[in-house]
Amino acid sequence: MKGIGRDFMQKTQYDYLEPSDQTMGLPQPPLFDEPDPDREQFDLPDPSGLHLPPVDLVQLITDRRTLRRYADDPISPAELSTLLWCTQGVKRVTGRPSTQRTVPSAGARHAFETYLLFNRVEGFDPGLYHYLSGEHRLEAVDLESTIADRITESALSQKQVQASAVTFLWVADVYRMAWRYGERGYRYLHLDAGHVCQNLYLIAEALGCGVCAIAAYDDEGINTLLGLDGETRFVIYVATVGKK
Ligand SMILES: Cc1cc2nc3c(=O)[nH]c(=O)nc-3n(C[C@H](O)[C@H](O)[C@H](O)COP(=O)(O)O)c2cc1C
Numbered sequence: 429m430k431g432i433g434r435d436f437m438q439k440t441q442y443d444y445l446e447p448s449d450q451t452m453g454l455p456q457p458p459l460f461d462e463p464d465p466d467r468e469q470f471d472l473p474d475p476s477g478l479h480l481p482p483v484d485l486v487q488l489i490t491d492r493r494t495l496r497r498y499a500d501d502p503i504s505p506a507e508l509s510t511l512l513w514c515t516q517g518v519k520r521v522t523g524r525p526s527t528q529r530t531v532p533s534a535g536a537r538h539a540f541e542t543y544l545l546f547n548r549v550e551g552f553d554p555g556l557y558h559y560l561s562g563e564h565r566l567e568a569v570d571l572e573s574t575i576a577d578r579i580t581e582s583a584l585s586q587k588q589v590q591a592s593a594v595t596f597l598w599v600a601d602v603y604r605m606a607w608r609y610g611e612r613g614y615r616y617l618h619l620d621a622g623h624v625c626q627n628l629y630l631i632a633e634a635l636g637c638g639v640c641a642i643a644a645y646d647d648e649g650i651n652t653l654l655g656l657d658g659e660t661r662f663v664i665y666v667a668t669v670g671k672k
Contacts, residue, residue, distance in 0.1 A: 458604075461560070468567065472508065480510075491633060521562075539602070539613075541598075541599045542558070542561070545592070547593055548593040589642070593637075625641050
């Protein structure tokens with residue numbers, strides 16, 4: 429619909445904003461999803477256990493580029509743990525309560541859940557997993573053998589999804605952000621997602637991996653695959669990762 433983007437930017441200006449649920453005294457939603465008792469859980473190695481060689485940050489930023497083709501090598505659990513830690517790791521739960529994480533977030537709302545398509549992660553069956561950020565653990569969501577094909581198709585058949593060792597799918601939980609910021613919170617969700625993906629690009633570079641950010645996907649298709657209604661929760665950003 430022509431003009432909808434401009435309307436969105438206008439109507440989310442401060443002049444239009446109504447009091448948020450927080451200012452109305454409604455309770456804060458949970459800081460992160462709890463494990464689903466019906467899903468199998470998996471430990472992740474402590475991210476501090478991976479001793480990376482010292483890196484020159486400016487060189488890393490200069491060298492970073494999008495990579496869509498990968499080597500066949502798998503990613504190790506220690507590398508995966510580091511990628512997750514650097515993108516959504518919870519450093520501390522404060523008394524407010526809120527989470528302090530390895531990425532910035534508007535009002536420390538941290539309104540994302542991370543889903544992961546594993547194609548080649550050592551010690552894990554291929555399939556769809558969910559990162560339990562509060563515990564730095566994983567749970568299996570869908571280990572059906574066609575899941576990679578289905579997610580690739582929903583990403584408009586972009587081959588790097590199928591070729592990746594792991595594909596990150598960040599899901600926005602709208603109310604975690606809107607509780608404080610109302611409709612303006614939608615802006616912040618998209619800004620926050622950029623920080624997360626940039627951290628993935630940089631830590632992946634340090635680990636000898638390449639990344640391709642993906643925003644071209646069939647919203648309804650990808651949300652349905654992840655069991656999301658597309659309104660209260662939706663896939664906001666996707667990124668493939670694989671060894672160079
Ligand atoms: C928001 C965003 C969405 C993107 N979506 C896609 C995508 O759907 N498919 C793709 O192949 N690359 C995608 N890219 C990668 C860009 O094409 C890439 O970053 C750009 O060409 C600049 O190249 P560089 O990252 O190597 O500097 C996306 C990048 C961003 C930041």
